[in-house]
Amino acid sequence: MKYLILMQVDPEVLERLTDEQQRRIGDGHAAFTAATKERGEFIATQALADPSRSKVVRATGGQPEVTDGPFVESKEFMGGFYLVDVEDEARAVELAKQIPDAMIPGLALELRPVMFSDLGDG
Template sequence: MKYLILMHIDPAVLESLTEEQQQQIGEGHGQFMATTKENGEFISTQALGDPSTSKVVRSNGGGPEVTDGPFVEAKEFMGGFYLLDVEDEARIVELAKLIPDASIPGLAVEIRPVVFSDLGDG
């Protein structure tokens, strides 16, 4: 079963981390990717740009309108994701706990099952 692990970022928390803590996060993500690749569970991962660079397209009543910034005002934003294919929910929870962000107060990971997928394979 495919699951998406969303990484929620609070910029203030990231700014308060020491250089050592930042290095531990990077190394932890490297280990997470290595483990899930080795187990055949890894599909992909993407890190996303800061929300200040985003655009939102939504209806203004007469058609689509483009605005700057995130959809909602919030201190947290989605910083990236992992797409994994695992045996069951218990396994994805086990893996999510390995992501270093899950151990840092103010950061979080969210697990959501994939209910539809089209990878564009032809």
């Protein structure tokens, strides 16, 4: 079963991290990626740019309109994700607990089962 592990980021929390904490997070993500690849659970990961660089396309008057941002009323945003293929939800939760963000107050991981997937053929 595929799960998307969404990394919820609070920029204020990230700004307060020490250089050592930032290094441990980077090393932890590298170790997590390597371990899930080795077990055949890894599908993909992506880090996303700050929402200030976002564009939103939505229908206005029956036509698509492009605007800046999502600019939602929240200081947190999706900073990236892991896509994993695991036996069940319990394993997805177990993996999420291994991501370094899970140990930092103010950051969070959201798990969502994938309902449909088309990864293409390369």
